[in-house]
Amino acid sequence: MPADLAVIGLGPLGLPLAQAAVAAGIPTLGYHTGEEPGALSPAELRRMLSGGFRPATDPAALGRVRTVVICAPTPRGADGRIDLTQLETAARALAGHLRPHTTVILESPVLPGTTEDFLRPLLEQGSGLLAGRDFHLAHSPSRVDPGNRAFTPANTPKVIGGLTPACTESAAAFYGRLTDKVVRARGLREAETVQLLETNYRHVNIALVNEMAVLCHDLGVDLWDVVRCAETKPFGFQAFRPGPGVGGHGVPQDLSGPAGRGLRMVELAQKVNNRMPRYVVQRAATLLNEHGKSARGARVLLLGVTYKPDLADLQGTPAEEIADRLTGLGASVSYHDPYVPAWSVLDRPVPRADALYEAVAEADLTILLQHHRTYDLQGLSVKAQLLLDTRGAAPLGAAHRL
Known part of the structure; x- marks a missing residue:
């Protein structure tokens, strides 16, 4: 044919x-x-x-x-x-x-x-x-x-x-x-610039809510409740939610170089979003310390290492930097992801937890990086010694939120 x-x-x-x-x-x-x-x-x-x-x-x-x-x-x-x-x-x-x-x-x-x-x-x-x-x-x-x-x-x-x-x-x-x-x-350039605007719109708004997450943690404010209330406004607001970083195939572009000038807001947004994996690791180390444990030697389990829920795509996933930084602190890092049977970070294989609930119970700290639909967060939170939820998906009070 x-x-x-x-x-x-x-x-x-x-x-x-x-x-x-x-x-x-x-x-x-x-x-x-x-x-x-x-x-x-x-x-x-x-x-x-x-x-x-x-x-x-x-x-x-x-x-x-x-x-x-x-x-x-x-x-x-x-x-x-x-x-x-x-x-x-x-x-x-x-x-x-x-x-x-x-x-x-x-x-x-x-x-x-x-x-x-x-x-x-x-x-x-x-x-x-x-x-x-x-x-x-x-x-x-x-x-x-x-x-x-x-x-x-x-x-x-x-x-x-x-x-x-x-x-x-x-x-x-x-x-x-x-x-x-x-x-x-x-024309051609207008069509090309549409994607530039759409991609940068996403990154700038994610950066805003990521900064809000850091601020709200310092203030003792539940950002997820703030977003829930704010999105009831029928005009002038679109809800974005924070996370451990930004991945995917649509990378932000600040137009520096070939176009001769940059987009300062996009450049700043990139810096904010690129900082989130480091912030997650800082929060993890602080949580362990508050519970009498050191990051060195701690068993840390990462739940969900793909960049998007319910997909096997690892393109640009922030989980890679988080795993690398935790390993650099001396933590023993493992992972679970129903879509990723094997995973390496900087050419080093990361051990996969096959028995999920047993692994959660044994880990000194479990970090939810991606909320796949198959995860029963109510049940997992009961098993976990410590649970850091970077997606605001666990039941209220069942985990430490980003």
């Missing part, structure tokens, strides 16, 4: 798009670029294959589709800037087989200007075609929220911005087959 769509990159952004396309009846080609693949159960894979999905490793297959969506990972590099290596690899693989009239859409998170100034030259030089004349080029910020069952590609509006009005309309026609609503941005 010939494919209508090729998705380049089958990680956390590309795989949900491919699944949605297949569910919408669009024959889809999945081209793997070397990124960590998204998780599919055998049943999900069978459904996709029977629905018209075909995995491919030969880039020649990319020249036989009408629409190509690039979802290559763009992680932070060692210097803190966005690493476009995998995007470049994807672009070069496509460019050698790009045909006239193809619509190319970039969904990877990038800084404004990347689609036109970085991706466009790679495609044009490699294909001999001109964007906006021979093929359509557009950007659509990814709005994937892994594990969110309420919002799917079908009911999440899709923003589109093209190099030309015709590029925008071509991309909009494709996404109109997947979603109930398509929103047209003025």
Whole structure:
């Protein structure tokens, strides 16, 4: 069966798009670029294959589709800037087989200007075609929220911005087959900046509530009760909740470097959020000390080490720094996570607790880092000698809250 769509990159952004396309009846080609693949159960894979999905490793297959969506990972590099290596690899693989009239859409998170100034030259030089004349080029910020069952590609509006009005309309026609609503941005850079705003909005508000958590602890105020009351306001407020740090694939961007100026509020928010793992470890050491124990030699159990509940994704999880810092204090660290059968921090394996309740009872301190639905926090809090709850999920009075 010939494919209508090729998705380049089958990680956390590309795989949900491919699944949605297949569910919408669009024959889809999945081209793997070397990124960590998204998780599919055998049943999900069978459904996709029977629905018209075909995995491919030969880039020649990319020249036989009408629409190509690039979802290559763009992680932070060692210097803190966005690493476009995998995007470049994807672009070069496509460019050698790009045909006239193809619509190319970039969904990877990038800084404004990347689609036109970085991706466009790679495609044009490699294909001999001109964007906006021979093929359509557009950007659509990814709005994937892994594990969110309420919002799917079908009911999440899709923003589109093209190099030309015709590029925008071509991309909009494709996404109109997947979603109930398509929103047209003025151009490529506006569409790219949408994701910048959405990601930074999340990080800035998480930073605010994380700072509130530290302040409220010092004041003896229950922040979770404060948030519960505040979110009853029907206007001007959206509830965010604190945690041990911020993980995930949508990293905040302060625009320093290529754009020539930074966003000071985002830079400050990053500092606040990056400080939270250290704060969690400080609270842990203080709790142990208050109960006559030292962090050195203490048995500390971490509950939930993924960055998001009910998912196996460890991308950017704050649990890694927390485990490393606790180990540096001399603590004996173990973990439990129903989604992570094995876990290493800085190439050192962390022991996994298989018998959860026994491990909680034996630990000098248990720290809830991620609230998976399978955790019975009422029962666990009864078993725990000390429980530090960084998610405000345990029953009131059953744990020490962040």
